[in-house]
Amino acid sequence: MKHKDENTEANFTAVMQFVLLGFSDLPSLQGLLSALFSIIYLTILVGNSLIIIITRLESSLQKPMYFFLANFSSLEVFYVSVILPRMLFNLWTQDRSISLLDCATQMCFFLTLGTAECFLLAVMSYDRYVAICSPLHYPVVMNHKMCVQLALGSWVTGIPVQIGQTWQIFSLPFCNSNRIDHFFCDIPAILKLACSDTFVHEVSLCVVVMLVVAVPFMFILASYSKIICTILRLPTAKGRAKAFSTCSSHLLVVVLFFGSATITYLRPKSNHSAGVDKLLSVLYTIVTPMFNPMIYSLRNKDVIAALRKIICRQFVKTYISVGPGAVAFSVELLSGIKCQRSSNVTNQ
Numbered sequence: 268m269k270h271k272d273e274n275t276e277a278n279f280t281a282v283m284q285f286v287l288l289g290f291s292d293l294p295s296l297q298g299l300l301s302a303l304f305s306i307i308y309l310t311i312l313v314g315n316s317l318i319i320i321i322t323r324l325e326s327s328l329q330k331p332m333y334f335f336l337a338n339f340s341s342l343e344v345f346y347v348s349v350i351l352p353r354m355l356f357n358l359w360t361q362d363r364s365i366s367l368l369d370c371a372t373q374m375c376f377f378l379t380l381g382t383a384e385c386f387l388l389a390v391m392s393y394d395r396y397v398a399i400c401s402p403l404h405y406p407v408v409m410n411h412k413m414c415v416q417l418a419l420g421s422w423v424t425g426i427p428v429q430i431g432q433t434w435q436i437f438s439l440p441f442c443n444s445n446r447i448d449h450f451f452c453d454i455p456a457i458l459k460l461a462c463s464d465t466f467v468h469e470v471s472l473c474v475v476v477m478l479v480v481a482v483p484f485m486f487i488l489a490s491y492s493k494i495i496c497t498i499l500r501l502p503t504a505k506g507r508a509k510a511f512s513t514c515s516s517h518l519l520v521v522v523l524f525f526g527s528a529t530i531t532y533l534r535p536k537s538n539h540s541a542g543v544d545k546l547l548s549v550l551y552t553i554v555t556p557m558f559n560p561m562i563y564s565l566r567n568k569d570v571i572a573a574l575r576k577i578i579c580r581q582f583v584k585t586y587i588s589v590g591p592g593a594v595a596f597s598v599e600l601l602s603g604i605k606c607q608r609s610s611n612v613t614n615q
Contacts, residue, residue: 283366284367285364288448349377350553371436389490
């Protein structure tokens with residue numbers, strides 16, 4: 268028994284790096300996938316950054332709802348940046364190796380930011396609940412101090428939990444293989460490589476997922492059930508439509524994110540398939556952050572109006588700084604042409 272443990276430990280220390288297989292099973296699509304994910308990453312960065320800039324610059328959006336939206340967009344930028352740059356590097360260079368430390372670091376940041384997103388979505392649903400169900404108390408309840416505390420709590424609550432979760436996963440001996448059949452270091456894919464019993468780790472994963480995914484999701488459902496009941500009691504159809512429009516975008520993001528994440532981590536191990544895992548992971552790690560700015564901006568009249576106002580204001584500033592000189596040059600040029608024409612007519 269002791270000899271077996273020593274061999275296991277030796278095998279574990281020998282595995283100092285992994286290989287992220289990613290989409291290597293689609294060799295003919297490597298160039299297309301590289302271009303597609305590059306465009307998606309650029310879209311995510313530009314779209315979410317635009318939301319952050321708009322909510323910071325426009326005074327009409329200095330409200331709790333848009334404060335949380337700016338935090339959510341910032342979170343999405345960090346969230347995808349943990350995964351996509353490494354995946355793009357693998358597609359560009361076909362070098363799929365990743366060190367043990369880099370893999371653990373990627374997993375830790377991914378889990379921590381994913382936890383923060385779950386709690387922040389719950390906070391955003393609470394904000395909408397107070398705004399719609401208790402509008403008179405909204406300015407008092409959702410004051411600036413409370414908003415900062417809720418946002419900060421969402422960002423940091425998952426840090427100790429996920430550091431512990433990551434340490435627990437990477438304390439396992441890996442002696443079966445070092446080939447991760449995924450495009451990033453995710454828990455289900457890593458557990459498949461362990462050569463010891465992973466039952467305790469799987470139970471621990473289920474407990475953590477229930478705490479950081481299921482509990483916020485149930486809180487969101489409870490908030491929206493009360494919101495819907497309140498909306499249905501509004502006297503005018505216009506008021507109901509406006510309230511539904513405000514909340515539908517948030518609810519759409521919630522269903523897409525929580526649905527795919529829950530299926531990935533809570534379905535039985537026997538039902539895990541590498542192809543299905545990758546597809547589900549693409550949904551909650553890439554698709555949701557890509558559609559986030561589109562959903563919140565295209566379905567929100569305040570954001571669209573603020574964007575137009577900023578663009579118009581910038582256009583006016585540019586015209587004021589550049590316009591007078593350009594106008595003077597144009598007038599001088601036209602006058603020269605007119606004088607030249609008059610001289611030609613006189614000579615004739």
